[in-house]
Amino acid sequence: MTMMSDRQQLSYIAGQAADARLNVELETEGMTLNIGPQHPATHGTLRIICRLDGEQVVWAEPGCGYMHRGYEKLTEVRTFPQVTTLVNRIDWLGSFANEVPFILAAEKLMDIEAPPRAQMIRTILFELSRIANVSLFLGDLGVQMGAITPVFLAFRDREYVLNLIEGATGGRFHPNFDRIGGLKDDLPKGWIDETRQVMVKLREFCDIIEDLLFGNEIFQSRMRGIGIIPADIAKDYGLSGANLRASGVDYDLRRDQDLPMAWDKADFKVWTHPDGDSFARCWVRLQETRESCRIVEQLLDQIPAGPIMTKVPRIIKVPEGEAWVSTENPLGEMGYYVVSKGDLGPFRVKIRSASFNNISIVPWVLKGVYVPDVITILASLYFILGDIDR
Amino acid sequence: MAPLSDSDTTQEEPAALPGDGLREGIVDDLRRRIGDAVIDTHIAPNDDLWVRVSTDAWRQTAEALKAAGFTFFSFLSGLDWLPSPYGKGEEDPTAEPEEPDTEIRPGVTGGDTRFQVFARLVDIDRHVGITVKADVPDDAPAVDSWTTVFAGANWHERECHEMFGIGFNGHPDLRNMYLPGDFEGFPLRKDFPLLSRMIKPWPGIVDVEPMPAQDEPEEDASS
Amino acid sequence: MIQLAVEIPYWGQSLLRVLGGLVAVLLPAGTIVYLFLFKMMSFMQSRLGPMEAGPYGSLQLVAEVGKWMQKEDLAPDQADHSIFKIAPLVVLTSTFLLVVVVPFGPDAYFTDFAVGVFYGLAVASVSVLGILIAGWASANKYSLLGGLRAAGQLIAYELPMVLATLGVVIQAGSMNLQDIVVAQNTGEIFGFGGLGNPFVITQFLGFVIFMIAVQAELTQPPFDMPIAESELVSGYMTEYSGFRFLIFFIAEFATAGVFAFVASVLFLGGWGVPFDWFGWNNIDQVDDWMNVVGPLIMFTKMLVLTFIIMWVRFSFPRFREDQLQTFAWKVLIPLALANTAVTAIFKVAF
Numbered sequence: 001m002t003m004m005s006d007r008q009q010l011s012y013i014a015g016q017a018a019d020a021r022l023n024v025e026l027e028t029e030g031m032t033l034n035i036g037p038q039h040p041a042t043h044g045t046l047r048i049i050c051r052l053d054g055e056q057v058v059w060a061e062p063g064c065g066y067m068h069r070g071y072e073k074l075t076e077v078r079t080f081p082q083v084t085t086l087v088n089r090i091d092w093l094g095s096f097a098n099e100v101p102f103i104l105a106a107e108k109l110m111d112i113e114a115p116p117r118a119q120m121i122r123t124i125l126f127e128l129s130r131i132a133n134v135s136l137f138l139g140d141l142g143v144q145m146g147a148i149t150p151v152f153l154a155f156r157d158r159e160y161v162l163n164l165i166e167g168a169t170g171g172r173f174h175p176n177f178d179r180i181g182g183l184k185d186d187l188p189k190g191w192i193d194e195t196r197q198v199m200v201k202l203r204e205f206c207d208i209i210e211d212l213l214f215g216n217e218i219f220q221s222r223m224r225g226i227g228i229i230p231a232d233i234a235k236d237y238g239l240s241g242a243n244l245r246a247s248g249v250d251y252d253l254r255r256d257q258d259l260p261m262a263w264d265k266a267d268f269k270v271w272t273h274p275d276g277d278s279f280a281r282c283w284v285r286l287q288e289t290r291e292s293c294r295i296v297e298q299l300l301d302q303i304p305a306g307p308i309m310t311k312v313p314r315i316i317k318v319p320e321g322e323a324w325v326s327t328e329n330p331l332g333e334m335g336y337y338v339v340s341k342g343d344l345g346p347f348r349v350k351i352r353s354a355s356f357n358n359i360s361i362v363p364w365v366l367k368g369v370y371v372p373d374v375i376t377i378l379a380s381l382y383f384i385l386g387d388i389d390r
Numbered sequence: 391m392a393p394l395s396d397s398d399t400t401q402e403e404p405a406a407l408p409g410d411g412l413r414e415g416i417v418d419d420l421r422r423r424i425g426d427a428v429i430d431t432h433i434a435p436n437d438d439l440w441v442r443v444s445t446d447a448w449r450q451t452a453e454a455l456k457a458a459g460f461t462f463f464s465f466l467s468g469l470d471w472l473p474s475p476y477g478k479g480e481e482d483p484t485a486e487p488e489e490p491d492t493e494i495r496p497g498v499t500g501g502d503t504r505f506q507v508f509a510r511l512v513d514i515d516r517h518v519g520i521t522v523k524a525d526v527p528d529d530a531p532a533v534d535s536w537t538t539v540f541a542g543a544n545w546h547e548r549e550c551h552e553m554f555g556i557g558f559n560g561h562p563d564l565r566n567m568y569l570p571g572d573f574e575g576f577p578l579r580k581d582f583p584l585l586s587r588m589i590k591p592w593p594g595i596v597d598v599e600p601m602p603a604q605d606e607p608e609e610d611a612s613s
Numbered sequence: 614m615i616q617l618a619v620e621i622p623y624w625g626q627s628l629l630r631v632l633g634g635l636v637a638v639l640l641p642a643g644t645i646v647y648l649f650l651f652k653m654m655s656f657m658q659s660r661l662g663p664m665e666a667g668p669y670g671s672l673q674l675v676a677e678v679g680k681w682m683q684k685e686d687l688a689p690d691q692a693d694h695s696i697f698k699i700a701p702l703v704v705l706t707s708t709f710l711l712v713v714v715v716p717f718g719p720d721a722y723f724t725d726f727a728v729g730v731f732y733g734l735a736v737a738s739v740s741v742l743g744i745l746i747a748g749w750a751s752a753n754k755y756s757l758l759g760g761l762r763a764a765g766q767l768i769a770y771e772l773p774m775v776l777a778t779l780g781v782v783i784q785a786g787s788m789n790l791q792d793i794v795v796a797q798n799t800g801e802i803f804g805f806g807g808l809g810n811p812f813v814i815t816q817f818l819g820f821v822i823f824m825i826a827v828q829a830e831l832t833q834p835p836f837d838m839p840i841a842e843s844e845l846v847s848g849y850m851t852e853y854s855g856f857r858f859l860i861f862f863i864a865e866f867a868t869a870g871v872f873a874f875v876a877s878v879l880f881l882g883g884w885g886v887p888f889d890w891f892g893w894n895n896i897d898q899v900d901d902w903m904n905v906v907g908p909l910i911m912f913t914k915m916l917v918l919t920f921i922i923m924w925v926r927f928s929f930p931r932f933r934e935d936q937l938q939t940f941a942w943k944v945l946i947p948l949a950l951a952n953t954a955v956t957a958i959f960k961v962a963f
Contacts, residue, residue: 033754055758055934065568072553073577076474077587108437146834146931152658218835218930235514237542238463249514251462256517322498324438324510324521326464337510337521339469339497347473352465352510360545371758372838372933389568 007225030058035374037066043140044385048362050374057374060366062359067389075349080106080180080316083346087336088174090353091387094133094330096125096165099178102349104259105325105338106180109318113260117306118182123262124195124299125168125177126327127292131202132161133330134289137382138209141282144379145222150213157205160198167191180316182309192300199293206290214286223279227365227377230276237364238357241332242288243381245272246280253328261327266298278380285382317344331355331387355387412518413439416458423454430499442499442523448507449534449560451522456539460511460520466536466546468526468554469506471496474580476588503528505556509536509543532557553578630723637712641870641915642863647674648916649923650866657927681862684855691752692852700750701853701860703743708867710736715874716791718884718907719899729790730782733875734775737830740868741767744832744839747861748849759848762934763832763839769941770829770836776949777823780816780956781879794883795896809887813880818952820880822945827872828922829941831865835929838937869919877914884911 030053037045045066051059071090075083087102088095100122107113114122139154162172168187169175177184213219229239231247244251252270254263271287273280320342326335332354339348358381366374410433417431420441427447432440443451471494494504505526512519526533535558536543545567547558552566555576566573575582621629651673655662663670688697714729716722726732744767748760782788785796793812800810813820829836832848840848850861877883884907885899893899932940 031754033758055762065566068568070577073582073584076580077584142930146837147929149658149927152660156659212928213930216930218932218936221936222930222933232461233541235462236540238465238540251514320497322440324519333464335464335510337467337508341473341495348469350465350467356545357463357465357542360542364541370933370935372931 007228033371037063043383046359046383046385046388048366048374048378050366050371052371055370055372057366057369057371060363060374062362064359064385064388067385069390071351071390072349075346077345079344080318080346083349084178085174085176087351088176089386090351090390091133091329091331091334091355091384092173093136093384094129095171095173096129096169096175096177097133097327097329098334099176100126100261101325101327101329101334102336102338103178103180104261104327105323105336106316106318106340107260108323108325109321109338109340110180110312110316111319112181112310112312114182115307115310116262116304118308119260120262120265120299120303121168121183121187121308122178123266124296124303125165125175126261127296127299128161128165128195130330131289131292131296132158132165134285134292135161135202135205137285138206138213138282138289141379142213142219144375145219147213147216147219150209153205153208153212157201160201164191164195164198167194179309180318181312182307186308192303195296195300199297203290203293206286206293210286214283220279222372222376223277223282223380224275225277225279226373227278227369227380228276229361229365233361233364234276237361239332239361240354240357241328241330242284243281243332243358245270246284247276248272248274253326253333259325259327262299262302263295265302266295268295268298278376281380281382315344317342318346326352329354331382331384332358334387351390353387353390355383355385356390359383359388410435412516416518416520417441419458420451420454423458424450427451432499438519438521440499440521440523442501442525445524445527445533448524449536449539451524452509452511452536452539455511455520455522459513459515462512462514463536463540463542464510464512464519466507466509466543466550468550468556468578469496469508469523470504470554470578470580471501471506472504472580476583499523501525505531505554507533507550507556509546526556530557531555532559534559535561537561552576555579634709634712634723637715637717637874638708638867638871639863641873641912641919642867643674644916645866645870645919645923647671649919653920653923654927657924678859681859682856686856687852687854689752689852693750693752696746697750697852698857700743700747701857701864703746704740705860705864705867707736707739707743708864708871710739711868712871712874714790715871715878715911716794716884717911718904719791719896720901721884721904721907722791725791726789728788730778730788730793730879733790734771734778737774737872738767738771740830740864741771744849747853748839751849751852753852756849756851759839759851763849765934766829766832766836766838766937766941769938770826770945773822773941773945773949774826774830776946776953777816777819777826778879779953780819780949781812783953783956783960784812784815786960790878790883791896794878794885797882798885798888799893799895809882809885809889811880811882816880816952816956818948819956820876822949822952823876823880824918824921825945827869827876828925829937831869831872831922833869833922833926834931835925836937837931838934869922870915873915873918873922874911876918877911881914881918883914884908886910 030051033050033052034047035050036047047063047066049061049063050057071086074086078086083102084099087098090098135154135158139151142148142150165175166172168191169177229243229247231249234244234247234249250270250272255270268291271284271291273284318340320340322337322339324335324337326333333352334354335352337350337352338346341347365377369377413433416439421428424443424447427444427450428441429444430442496506501523503525506523507526508521508523510519510521524533533556535547537547538560544561547561548564548567550556551558551564552569553576558564565571651662651670663673666672666676688694711733713723714726714733741763744763745760748756748763781793785793787793787796797811798809802808802810802814832839840850850858853861888894891900
């Protein structure tokens with residue numbers, strides 16, 4: 001099914017024909033519909049401008065920037081430890097995961113490594129933030145389509161994970177826990193046992209969602225064959241994370257690069273799907289959530305004793321240089337290109353956020369689909385506004 | 391429950407981490423393809439690869455790298471090497487303001503101009519990435535657009551254009567990404583002030599301590 | 614006619630009928646909203662629902678009604694004001710018109726039409742008009758999309774409903790709803806009269822088709838494309854607020870209740886229990902206390918059917934418009950036609 005299906009060919013042709021018609025008739029036909037910026041379906045303030053022909057989209061364009069906070073400029077006036085407070089808020093559902101690549105880049109420039117205990121706990125918290133993020137996605141899928149029950153189950157079970165993150169870091173949504181050289185604090189007593197119990201609950205949740213939502217015939221007919229993205233187009237646009245793996249590309253940054261984190265100590269499977277349609281993207285994320293639970297359980301057994309932070313000066317000055325670190329965040333590949341001039345703070349930070357690339361494919365993928373499919377395709381691509389707009 | 395897909399997920403062995411030999415091979419291959427457009431390269435041992443190419447060969451580099459297997463487009467952005475004339479806003483407001491440093495010192499792989507564009511491509515099969523840089527001429531800041539090679543560069547070039555003012559020849563639709571249409575100025579340039587720091591100075595000054603292993607404090611440029 | 618102790622003048626009877634109609638429409642609406650929408654849905658979603666207003670949130674409905682009524686009466690500037698304002702009333706009127714033919718007891722009915730089924734189905738489609746004009750008059754692209762979808766969907770699902778009812782009419786031999794009730798309660802299954810002959814057994818396919826068509830006529834998920842909350846905000850109801858939205862809200866649940874009444878009359882035996890239990894042979898022999906118990910039985914059957922409607926509503930995602938239409942035209946209508954044909958053959962043969 002990596003060849004173009006009939007439906008995709010037809011939608012291609014429809015898109016081309018519609019384009020031609022528009023060019024000739026100077027937009028005298030069709031209705032322009034604004035989906036957003038305030039809309040129940042978009043995860044935040046994203047505006048999709050669609051030109052419709054009846055119920056079919058002829059042309060679509062996302063308008064972002066409603067949440068642009070100018071992070072790259074703001075990082076230039078902050079010291080390195082202060083940047084984590086900013087960066088937490090890019091992908092606010094899996095916040096801890098945003099801090100990690102930046103801290104790793106700074107550590108790379110300083111040529112230090114966090115102690116093994118800190119690396120392990122970092123990885124565990126990273127995977128927990130992935131679970132928190134994707135479990136909300138799984139519940140939200142139902143709401144985009146009118147099934148209002150799964151979202152409550154998702155929020156209920158996600159509370160357990162957020163309580164864990166709060167127990168360890170002090171913050172449910174914005175932990176701000178990572179420090180250059182390690183972590184701020186050690187784990188509280190009893191946290192490991194509670195995490196084990198929560199992982200069991202999360203796996204049950206995945207099973208429930210699979211039964212309730214993924215097995216539903218209406219869900220399948222709404223998602224299968226919709227929004228097919230072939231692998232080479234996906235790579236062209238820089239789609240990452242589950243979106244890329246659902247198009248059949250086997251690329252996972254946890255496995256495919258050597259970072260001072262503890263993923264190599266866990267045995268996990270990278271899930272891909274050959275179809276590249278909306279269902280594939282959702283299914284891959286469901287499996288990844290289960291895989292994350294497995295990773296956490298394996299790592300919990302292996303936390304070494306030791307210090308939680310290497311010796312770094314109180315005021316950190318990072319040597320001159322440039323470094324790029326990217327990790328497999330819940331939304332995709334998130335990376336930081338840190339340029340340092342030997343100061344207290346960075347000279348330039350380029351934040352490569354996953355949703356920016358994921359949404360850049362929207363004009364291409366929405367040609368020729370129906371309005372309800374617009375919503376489901378956006379739901380399956382899964383973006384967070386803070387990630388797009390930084 | 392019955393499997394919902396008949397996909398056969400691969401569990402491949404993690405490929406041997408790309409060593410410096412592979413990276414040097416990539417550089418040689420690139421030199422073969424685009425000749426002396428390769429101005430400078432830098433290999434961080436066991437880590438990463440940087441290449442600087444000439445401005446005219448910017449798009450050609452993309453095509454060459456895509457043909458060489460770098461099919462995954464990660465990002466494209468700009469760099470402004472002018473040190474900020476406003477400082478970091480962290481200096482002691484009662485002290486004498488220092489002479490602003492106006493010397494342009496580009497980073498890895500050097501550079502001749504104030505602005506540079508840089509992009510990152512990844513070869514998924516060989517698990518190796520490459521950062522490509524090119525100078526942007528100061529008098530007419532524009533480079534060729536990558537949209538014909540990588541469709542995803544469309545949005546990145548729009549953002550780079552609105553933030554730095556770098557033009558992209560051949561881009562189909564170079565309008566603002568985040569900023570309102572009538573915005574004046576290019577925010578990520580260093581001489582564009584960050585108003586919040588201009589209005590309210592930083593309330594503390596910071597001292598620098600050396601790394602614990604060293605005995606003497608480092609030579610520091612500013613405190 | 615039952616003999617009452619007091620002779621009620623004609624205007625008194627009309628007044629009683631009006632009050633009875635209001636109760637017959639609004640009481641189910643209120644019960645459905647509180648019992649199923651507030652509490653059942655909450656329990657299914659692992660939460661408690663409204664608990665503050667009154668003991669266990671029982672006065673929440675009163676609070677909601679009060680809230681909606683005291684809101685400002687807004688209409689968009691560009692909207693067609695007169696049509697915009699009557700659209701909710703049109704939808705609610707069709708509910709009242711439909712409840713008029715439903716019998717609640719041997720003598721407890723509003724009118725006794727000889728062609729009650731025919732009238733009922735015709736009048737049920739008046740609500741389609743209300744939805745269409747709401748969508749158009751709102752001067753809002755989302756509402757227009759919702760109205761267009763509603764037009765296609767509601768008209769498409771009228772046909773399976775009519776065809777399913779046709780099977781019942783053939784089997785009962787009459788279009789009069791009272792006769793249908795009597796036919797079910799005096800009938801026998803293979804000579805066993807203990808259960809009567811509720812048509813849900815012989816017309817099971819018709820029952821299923823009717824319930825699906827009712828779900829679509831009420832624009833409930835999985836057929837709620839016209840509302841489609843995650844796409845169209847609220848479809849044809851987007852621009853309505855305050856009292857007018859309250860009318861739509863009541864109409865949605867009242868219509869669910871009234872359709873459930875009609876379905877229980879057609880398929881579950883209506884207000885009666887099998888006459889065999891009390892030794893009655895025809896409707897004239899039914900005791901007078903059945904006029905009081907009958908409405909209660911109807912209410913219970915209505916609750917059972919509405920439970921099913923609401924349960925499906927909270928569980929399923931929604932169909933896309935073309936899938937919806939395909940389902941109606943290519944699946945439901947052929948099945949309903951087949952059902953009618955088989956019923957007719959059996960009626961003639963046996």
